[in-house]
Amino acid sequence: MKILSPCVLRALERFNAAYPWDHNARYHRWILRQLPQRFRRAADIGSGSGDLARLLARRADSVTAVDVDPVITAQAQKLTPASLPVTFTVADAVADSPEGSYDVITCVAAVHHLPFAQVLTTFRSHMAPGGTLVIVGLSRAQTPVDHVLGVLAIPANAAMGWLKNKGRPSPRPTSMTAPTRAADMTFADIVRETGTLLPGARLRRRLFWRYTLVWHQP
Structure with a gap:
């Protein structure tokens, strides 16, 4: 479904490149509101530049950032004060998943790089009783609702970029320089598979081409 002409899309791409902002960081405060004030162990999967891991470390006894x-x-390691209890690990979230159980597992804009059912199963197996899983993910637009949200996000995205950069062109944040790829699962696909693997999970479409998933281990 094509809504904007290639000429307009190229102009928007140039504008967004000049005034970038981190869509994922926008959800960090929301993620924290889904979590207890204090918890023992946390894992942040797809931790990137470590922004979320550092926020989690202010509430956790230890954070494993993968x-x-x-x-x-x-x-990320260089940006993290030694006083924060964060351990950074280079690993594949599925093949080399961190050992042990966690009270909190977060994953922002990384699940679409991984085999979805397998990674949800891995997260579930590492979740401590009563623990919380929070995912901010990307899905492939398919339905009219998806496309309407995408259209609404376009001017909002440009406005946010302008405001966050105070009207001045800016280099891309470190957290936005990692390789990315497009999502291949639709929101309906995600809801269906999640319902099978994580009964009771809450999923919502979000602005800026994102969805959220929250699940509590019984």
Whole structure:
């Protein structure tokens, strides 16, 4: 479904490149509101530049931050004060998943890089009783609702970029420099598979081409 002409899309891409902002960081405060004020162990999967891991570390006894990219993981380590209880690990979230159980597992804009059913099963197996899983993910637009949300996000995205950069062109944040790929699962696919693997999970479409998933281990 094509809504904007290629000429308009190219103009928007140039604008967004000049005034970038981190869509994922917008959800960090929302993620924290889904979690207890204090918890023992947390894992942040696809931790990137470590922004969310550092926020979790202010509430946790320990945080394991996992990312497959060694370059951005090294940058995250440098940005993290030694006083924060964060351990950065270069690993595949499925093949080399962190050992033990966690009270909190978060994953932002990384699940679409992984085999969905397998990664949800892995998260479930590492969740402590009463623990919380929070995912912010990307889905492939398919329905009219998806496309309407996408259209609404376009001017909002440009406005946010302008405001966050105070009207001045800016380099891309470190957290936005990691390789990305398009999502291949629709929101309906995600809801169906999640219902089988994580009964009771709450899923919602969100603005800026995202959805959220919250699940509590019984």
